[in-house]
Amino acid sequence: MLAETLLPNGWLHYLLGGLLIGTGTVVIYATTGITAGASTFLESTLSYVSKQSRFQQFRFTSTRDWRVVFTLGIVLGGAIYGLAFGEFGWTTEVQWWRLLFGGVLVGVGTRLGKGCTSGHGVCGVGSLSETSLLNVATFVGIAVGTAQVVMALGVTP
Amino acid sequence: MAGETQADGGRHPLFMPAILLGGVVFGFGLGLSQMYRPEVVLRFLQLSDMGLLLVMGGASVVAGTAFALLSRTGRTAPLTGTQFGKRVKSMDRNVVLGGGIFGVGWGISGICPGAAYASLGVGNVAILYALLGMFAGAYLQGFVRSTDDTAATSTEEPA
Numbered sequence: 001m002l003a004e005t006l007l008p009n010g011w012l013h014y015l016l017g018g019l020l021i022g023t024g025t026v027v028i029y030a031t032t033g034i035t036a037g038a039s040t041f042l043e044s045t046l047s048y049v050s051k052q053s054r055f056q057q058f059r060f061t062s063t064r065d066w067r068v069v070f071t072l073g074i075v076l077g078g079a080i081y082g083l084a085f086g087e088f089g090w091t092t093e094v095q096w097w098r099l100l101f102g103g104v105l106v107g108v109g110t111r112l113g114k115g116c117t118s119g120h121g122v123c124g125v126g127s128l129s130e131t132s133l134l135n136v137a138t139f140v141g142i143a144v145g146t147a148q149v150v151m152a153l154g155v156t157p
Numbered sequence: 158m159a160g161e162t163q164a165d166g167g168r169h170p171l172f173m174p175a176i177l178l179g180g181v182v183f184g185f186g187l188g189l190s191q192m193y194r195p196e197v198v199l200r201f202l203q204l205s206d207m208g209l210l211l212v213m214g215g216a217s218v219v220a221g222t223a224f225a226l227l228s229r230t231g232r233t234a235p236l237t238g239t240q241f242g243k244r245v246k247s248m249d250r251n252v253v254l255g256g257g258i259f260g261v262g263w264g265i266s267g268i269c270p271g272a273a274y275a276s277l278g279v280g281n282v283a284i285l286y287a288l289l290g291m292f293a294g295a296y297l298q299g300f301v302r303s304t305d306d307t308a309a310t311s312t313e314e315p316a
Contacts, residue, residue, distance in 0.1 A: 006207045009200075017190020018212035022219025024183025029223060031175040033239030038271030042295035054299035066176045071274050073180015078278025080181065081188025089280040094195045094267060096286045102266025103273075103287035105258050107294020110270060113255020114246045117269040118183075120256075121213050126221025127243035131252050138256030139263060146264025147202030157196060 024077075025122055028070070035127070037119020038074070039110035041067040093157045098150075109139070169236040186216070187275035194276070195267030195287075202264055262294075 003011070028036050044064035047055040082088030092099070110116040113135050115124060120139075124132020190212040191197040201209035227241040234241060246252070263269055268276065268287045276284040 007211075009197075009206055009208065011208065011211055014190050014208035014211040015215050017186045017188070017192070018215025019219055020186030020189060021183055021212065022186075022216035022223075024179045024181070024186060025216070025220040026179075026223040027182055028176055028179035029220070029234075029241075030227060031179075031234060031236045032172065033234030033237055033241055035220075035224070035244040036176075036179070038269075038274065039291075039295075041274075042270065042291055043299060046292065046296055046299060050296065050299070052296075052299050052303040054303040066173060069173050069176045070180045073177040074184035074187065074271060074274040075278035076177075077181040077184020077186070078188050078193055078275030079184075079280070080278075081185045081275075082279035085188070087188070087279060090194070091281050092195050092276070092283050094199070094283075096283065099195070099266050099268065099283065099286035100290045102262045102264075102268065103290020104294040104297070105262025105290075106266065106269060106287070107262075107291035107296075108298045109255045109257070109259025109262055109294075110291075111255070111295050111298050112251050113259055114252060116259065116271070117213070118271045119244070120246075122216045122220050123224075123244045124246065125213070126217040126219075127224055127245070128221070129244055129246060131246045131248045132244070134248070135252050135256040138253050139260035142257050142260025143264035144202050144204065146261050147199055147267075148204075150265060151203055157199075 021118075021122060022126075025118070025126075035119070035123040036067075036070055037115050037123060038071070039107075039116040039119060041071045042107055043111055095155075095157070098155070113139070172236045175236060183271065184275040184278055187272050188279060192272045192275070193279050193281065195284075197267075198263070198269075198272070199267040202267065266290075 028034055043055055044060040044067045047060045047064055115135065120132040120135045125136055187193050192212055198209060200206040224243050228243055232241060233239060266287055270291060273284050273287050
């Protein structure tokens with residue numbers, strides 16, 4: 001079966017999870033008009049502690065409080081899921097240096113590229129924005145290539 | 158810009174609860190879809206499980222449908238008075254350069270910002286390495302670009 005080759009771990013939880021991610025985005029959009037992305041939180045939160053002019057822009061300082069609330073909501077949603085489905089306390093086996101150094105590049109790239117998997121990937125693709133479609137095609141393509149190289153080098157997990 | 162702090166400090170009393178509720182649903186979805194596990198994202202990037210396409214596809218169809226329908230009404234959002242519109246970001250070389258750097262980082266780590274927040278909620282404390290890295294990376298680019306800004310005024314649009 002083609003489906004079992006492409007989706008060896010099932011499909012329903014992926015689809016339902018995706019629909020919920022979209023629904024969370026819509027809850028915020030329908031009430032506030034905001035198309036929220038997750039990575040802006042990194043810079044808007046840095047504006048609390050850094051005087052760098054990049055972070056002190058009005059677009060960060062004027063939205064940093066609700067971005068903290070949005071992120072706490074995501075953390076809380078993850079906790080509710082973990083407790084409800086008996087996965088609370090699960091820990092990744094991906095090595096720490098991959099998380100740390102990959103994370104640094106994610107921090108640089110998402111902020112330089114004006115968005116991440118939620119801002120460009122969900123909101124931007126949903127808006128059929130050419131900027132977002134180009135960004136998503138770039139990061140997915142590069143990420144597939146990078147993951148292939150890492151795997152070929154024998155790094156697991 | 159939507160959702161900014163008002164000069165009189167006045168936001169609708171339901172503004173923050175709406176943001177929190179949206180975040181909770183969003184985070185629960187990242188849990189249910191297993192995107193909080195770097196291993197599952199890496200399986201997609203290694204092309205052995207295409208589930209991530211269903212996640213991103215499902216999410217963007219729901220979001221895109223709401224954006225299109227509400228934008229067409231010409232109305233304003235009830236809690237902010239902001240005109241419903243679509244997400245528009247200007248195109249420049251940083252969109253591709255940043256996407257490329259993000260792609261390398263995503264391919265190495267298997268984690269992105271929203272999924273990292275949800276992963277922390279599930280109790281995956283190891284993800285703090287990734288969050289530390291993301292803040293460091295965001296600071297690094299901000300530090301460099303703050304220096305740049307003294308020579309040339311930033312022309313970026315509000316987020």
